[in-house]
Amino acid sequence: MNTTKTKEALLLDSNTEKRTKCLVYTRVMGYHRPVESFNIGKKGEHKQRTLFVEKGCCN
Template sequence: MKSHDILEVNKSLRTRCMVYTRVMGYHRPVESFNLGKKGEHKERTCFHESSKRHVAAL
């Protein structure tokens, strides 16, 4: 069974969730953004900091 099929079968069990993003030091729901800001949010890329820090040799 593919993931799409699983989602369709369990559609009645799913609930809508609020997505928040950090804007200027505070968290705000993406749902409240205007159309332009929502488009900008979709274009963002996730930043993942690696656990190993690279230190430049002097």
């Protein structure tokens, strides 16, 4: 198991120039904003949020 992590780490390190930055957006007061534009306090609040999925009512 330890060797798998090492192989993954080596793969990630070898492909740094091929990776692109991933922007995370969240919905704030009816519109979408990138999380990177938040101040420190809002970034902390975003990390504490939990993701939930509503169950369908008619299944």
